[in-house]
Amino acid sequence: MSGHSDGTSRASGATLPAVTQSDELANESDGAARTDGEHSAAPDGAAGHAPAPPPASPGGYRAAFEAARLPMAVLGRDGLVTAANPAFGELLGKDPRALADASAADLTDLGGDPHVWAAYRDVLAGRSDRLRCTRRLKHPAGHSVWAEVSVEPLPGGDDVLLSVADVSDRHDLQARLRHLQMHDPVTRLPNRALFFERLAVALESATYDRGGTGRIGLCYLDLDGFKAVNDTLGHRVGDRLLGAVAERLARCAERPAGRAGRGGRLVARLGGDEFALLVEDSTGTEQLADLAQSVLDALQRPFDLAGQRLSVSASIGVVERAAAGTTATGLMQAADTTLYWAKADGKARWTLFDPERNAHRMTRQALSSTLRPAVDRGEFTLEYQPLVGLGDGRAQGVEALVRWRHPQFGTLPPNRFIGLAEENGAIVELGRWVLERSCHQARAWQLARPDEPPLFVSVNVAVRQVWDSDLVADVAGILDETGLAPELLQLELTESAVMGSAGRPLQALQALSDMGVRIAIDDFGTGYSNLAYLSRLPVSVLKLDGSFVRGFRSPEHPNPADETIVEALVGLAHRLGLTVTAECVENADQAERLRRIGCDTGQGWLYSRPLPADRVPVLLAGPPMTGEEGERG
Incomplete structure (x- = not known):
């Protein structure tokens, strides 16, 4: 920057060209100029700031000034050189006398940085008593010099002293130490610390630099099965593999993938077998997809x-988005989530971040974290769907179906939260509440209709309830509390849970059956279908999966296979003393064919949708549910 001075500009002398690379202030963070009046030693034992007399003084101070090996110059308050010593002239490759009236800011590039320039002007104006900064200058011989430039007022006058110390060796050492600190020793790639430093800079520059695309992209990957390499071949081979992978990743980053943006790319090892490829000024998802491929x-x-000879694959999460509004944390969370999707989808692939899929994941997390408190807050409610005799159309029982009246997401069906409850253990508390509420309601209906056959209530039970709680004691206590007869309670477990039962689950099922409680296998026909278990388990009811019933076509387009399978299952169940319920009965033709086959009960929208407890008596008071009236509820 030429012509800088604090006051009237005069013709400047020879200047020292500055390297156009961002400079830093010595010993200061964030490039802030140091004006605290501290003193420091110059390299090689030279005085950091040799005292200098006013230029007119002919005494010993002048001789010391001239003989000093430290480059120095005396400046006026206008920032122009009034005297320079030979070392200063040698640094610039000029006769020191020819530097008179030259702008010191031009000679030492003090105007190349706004923060340094402001701090320099403060010293000249007397608002600050010291400036120390580091500038990268070009020596007349052609090489670069890292120089520590100090400016401070001289005592007893209006002049200031400028000194320049060559700190190239110190700077180079610091640079080498920083390189070691910020790079991975195994792969020699930038490490996690440097990656996040570069990411923060990239986000900031992309947000405010209107000349670029304003976007940023990231490929976040880890190696599939890398742990097996370490475990079987040792960490030395594992490290060699990581180094070889790093070399290939670096070549991929150098080679344009699709339409290359103007920004740079950074390949980093984040730890273990995790790597990241950062694309600054990305041009869109197509570019990142090409890079991932x-x-x-x-x-x-x-x-x-x-x-x-080793083969390895990788799973890659790909994120590309506008830099504005994006944080490093948010970008990495999205990349980590997408990497998880890539692994869950089968590994050895890349997966692009999907906001809708992520919203679903976030919803799952929100539901999972609030499940337990929701039971205490009374956010759950029950609805009941009739189980209808196919012979007479009369409701013999009802299945209790839990609903979650979520304050944010509205009323949620069981398939939105039961799986989550099983994962986090909330199913035990929730299941106990459903069981207790259902038995109370069944007993209330029985007392309200003393002259009618009582309805049994069917409650779904997760296998985790058997393992993580004393289900037998819970059932016995609830039946005793409500006064409901054991034969009016049916517990439904999925086929996969029941067929593999052994040990404690089998003992619990047997105890419940001995108590008089009915045990039903839900969704039968979709799990293990190990029919040999049916003769050994205390099961009383098979509930055929709805896929069999949906497979029944109209009479004009029959599907004999589905009907044959259902007929065989019904016949087998009856020979074993079991009753059969068909799920998902939706039309009268399905109901008639199931009745003809010999199925005992049906459940589905043909008879009624799930109803609140207060509407069940109204349904029971109506005519038989043969299906001829159409859909109810």
Whole structure:
């Protein structure tokens, strides 16, 4: 920057060209100029700031000034050189006398940084008593010099002293130490710390630099099955593999993938077998998808490592978005989630971030975290769907179906939260509440209709309830409390849970059956279908999965296979003393064919949708539910 001075500009002398690379202030963070009046030693034992007399003084101070090996110059308050010593002239490759009236800011690039320039002007104006900064200057011989420039007022006058110390060796050492600190020793790639530093800078520059695309992209990957390499071949081979992978990733980053943006790319090892490819100023998802595919293609080729021929694949999460409004944390969370999707989808692939899928995941997390408190807050309610005799159309029982009246997401059906409850253990508390509420309601209906056959209530039970609680004691206590007869309670477990029962689950089922409680296998026909278990388990009811019933076509287009399978299952169940309920009965033709086959009860929208408890008596008071009236509820 030429012509800088604090006051009237005069013709400047020879200047020292500055390297156009961002400079930093020595010993200060964030480039802030130091004006605290501290003193420091110059390299090689030279005085950091040699005292200098006013230029007119002919005494010993002048001789010391001239003989000093530290480059120095005396400046006026206008920032122009009034005197320079030979060392200063040698640094610039000029006769020191020719530097008189030259702008010191131009000679030492003090105007190249706004923060430094402001701090320099404060010293000249007397608002600050010191400036120390580090600038990268070009020596007349052609090489660069890292110089520590200090400016401070001289005592007893209006002049200031500028000194320049060559700190290139110190700077180079610091640079080498920083490189070691910020790079991974195994792969020699930037490490996690440098990656996040670069990511923060990229987000900031992309947000405010209107000349670029304003977007950023990230491929976040880890190697599939890398742990097996370490476990079987040792960490030395594992490290060699990581190094070889790093080389291929670096080549992928150098090679344009699709339409390359103007921004740079950074390949980093984040730890273990995790790597990241950062694309600054990305041009869109197509560019990132091409880059991810090139990585997969590059890693497919086997690696030859000291006689070991290894093959490896990677799962990659791909995120590309506008930099504005994006944080480093948010970007990494999205990338980590997408990497998880890639692994869950089968590994050895890349997956693009999907906001809708992520919203569903976030919803799952929100539901999971609030399940337990929701039971205490009374957010759950029950609805009941009739189980109708196919012979007479009369309701013999009802299935209790839990609903979650969520304050944010509205009323949720069981398939939205039962799986989550099983995962986090909330199913035990929720299941106990459903069981207790259902038995109370069944007993209330029985007392309200003393002259009618009582309805049994069917309650779904998760296998985790058997393992994590004393289900037998819970059932016995609830039946005793409500006064409901054991034969009016039916517990439904899925086929996969019942067929593999052994040990404690089998003992619990047997105890419940001995108590008089009915045990039903839900969704029968979709799990293990190990029919040999039916003769050994205390099961009383089979509930055929709805897929069999939906497979019944109209009379004009019959599907004999479905009907044959159902007929065989019904016949087998009856020979074993079991009753059969068909789920998902939706039309009268299905009901008639099931009745003809010999199925005992049906359940579905043909008879009624799930109803609140207060509407069940109204349904029971109506005519038989033969299906001829159409859909109810």
